[in-house]
Amino acid sequence: MPNPTAAMLVIGDEILSGRTRDANMHHLAKELTHVGIDLCEVRVVSDKADAITDAVKALSAAYTHVFTSGGIGPTHDDITADNVARAFGVPIDVREDARAILQAHYDRQGLELNEARLRMARIPEGAKLIDNPVSAAPGFILGNVHVMAGVPSIFNAMLAGVLPSLTGGAPVLSQSLMIHRGEGDIAGPLRALAERYPDLSFGSYPFQRDGAYGAQVVIRGQDGARLDAAMTELNAMFPA
Amino acid sequence: MPNPTAAMLVIGDEILSGRTRDANMHHLAKELTHVGIDLCEVRVVSDKADAITDAVKALSAAYTHVFTSGGIGPTHDDITADNVARAFGVPIDVREDARAILQAHYDRQGLELNEARLRMARIPEGAKLIDNPVSAAPGFILGNVHVMAGVPSIFNAMLAGVLPSLTGGAPVLSQSLMIHRGEGDIAGPLRALAERYPDLSFGSYPFQRDGAYGAQVVIRGQDGARLDAAMTELNAMFPA
Incomplete structure (x- = not known):
């Protein structure tokens, strides 16, 4: 629902x-x-x-x-x-x-x-x-x-x-990963991942720190297991 | 204009x-x-x-x-x-x-x-x-x-x-007065003042500090002389 x-x-x-x-x-x-x-x-x-x-x-x-x-x-x-x-x-x-x-x-x-x-x-x-x-x-x-x-x-x-x-729905869960690469390097693989998890929402929030570019990628959804699965894939794509 | x-x-x-x-x-x-x-x-x-x-x-x-x-x-x-x-x-x-x-x-x-x-x-x-x-x-x-x-x-x-x-109009000028009385005490006289200066806008922004109520009254408009006149009246209404 x-x-x-x-x-x-x-x-x-x-x-x-x-x-x-x-x-x-x-x-x-x-x-x-x-x-x-x-x-x-x-x-x-x-x-x-x-x-x-x-x-x-x-x-x-x-x-x-x-x-x-x-x-x-x-x-x-x-x-x-x-x-x-x-x-x-x-x-x-x-x-x-x-x-x-x-x-x-x-x-x-x-x-x-x-x-x-x-x-x-x-x-x-x-x-x-x-x-x-x-x-x-x-x-x-x-x-x-x-x-x-x-x-x-x-x-x-x-x-x-x-x-x-007020009647709330299921709480929205979120997990995030800090990636120390420019958003332009992340965008392609992230889009492919988002397409495989249409029930989750993927956000990318760029930052610049000490002269280096990075992005905080946040995955949101109501199903904890799906969130864990997507996060595991994301971690594999962008190892620290 | x-x-x-x-x-x-x-x-x-x-x-x-x-x-x-x-x-x-x-x-x-x-x-x-x-x-x-x-x-x-x-x-x-x-x-x-x-x-x-x-x-x-x-x-x-x-x-x-x-x-x-x-x-x-x-x-x-x-x-x-x-x-x-x-x-x-x-x-x-x-x-x-x-x-x-x-x-x-x-x-x-x-x-x-x-x-x-x-x-x-x-x-x-x-x-x-x-x-x-x-x-x-x-x-x-x-x-x-x-x-x-x-x-x-x-x-x-x-x-x-x-x-x-971009073509800007006349800059909006503002003057403000900090009044150390509850907004409820200010509201009546302030409304009367605002009605005498329909070309200006009057805002009242309440605060509470150290347990006492007060309000910041801000008068805005494009005509500095009118602003001065209204401010003089406001000061007379609520002497510090």
Whole structure:
């Protein structure tokens, strides 16, 4: 059975302007690979209503799961929740359970749950809340879209809470071999090997170190025995 | 006059599997901001023919410039050039000028220009070569699509060669203020300020440091005097 598929939508002008370097994509990619969900596509869009709505619609229709990051804070440029609701055509308003979570959080801190903070309790109708153990303001799941924070510590915590409930396929196993020869020398034999193992995926990642060329060849697949067999052949082709 | 727009297409299974952390997006974002080109969207897709072709078509139609990264090496999974050609409906084959560049490079190194390496001389008809001062194998420009390498040192070098020939708009200026108060306290006044300066963009980027909440507020725009005026107001609202 093929693995479930996934896409990520990163929302935020700060990524596209180069002010902030995104960290969530790399984390999500590793976590999904670990549980056997194939991350097939990532899009990064700006804090614009149509850009968000259009991307949510396209990705939600094309993949099993969608994960968004960013745009769910209290400021005017945090418009992710409203546009995910818009993409699904459902109403959005402050929801009582989300408000109660925020109220308890700010009470503990002796801070006021003012109008700006209350924006973070806006939840689309029919959504399920995602727990935020870091700073209380919840994410949510609407349809197959998981809406999470952009701050990496919160994104990671939300993802850790969400992943166990998703049905993963078989974990993807990988083995790699460092080959100290130029990629151009490796490419021919590697292609022939890949053709004999159509159920595995073969990647070659070149590097240059101390003036010498080399490549890290990575073989991935779900069947450990097949992986071992391909790796044995690869080792024989390129002895250390 | 609005700035030219741009999109980036990152191609590679290694990014989506979490094996490699992409570095080119952040670099491109900073460089484009510097020359006044608005990076509006980034997509990351896998080494699959349809995924690449579809993304090239969509982005090339929607934005002034497109920059791709990855998939132009000598191995069987390097299929970017073929699929950019396919997206534009033009033929692709080994081109004599590209072959000559590679031949000279490998002659100098005492290496054979074998079949795998010769793949890197496959250039779509009508494309203009992009110089690769690092490892010779050229990128190319077809229509509004700039096809560049995934290895960051090569990507950066190719980009540096390409940028001066693109017509940038006015550079985007930015000023920022570090405010040591929770974002929820800032949001209301910041929204009011943003509404009085519709020609500028206002971003708020929260952080937590030593247990205290704060936010970096960034104002961006093309008119330095307007930026100064807004910054003066912001400083008055939130004195240090």
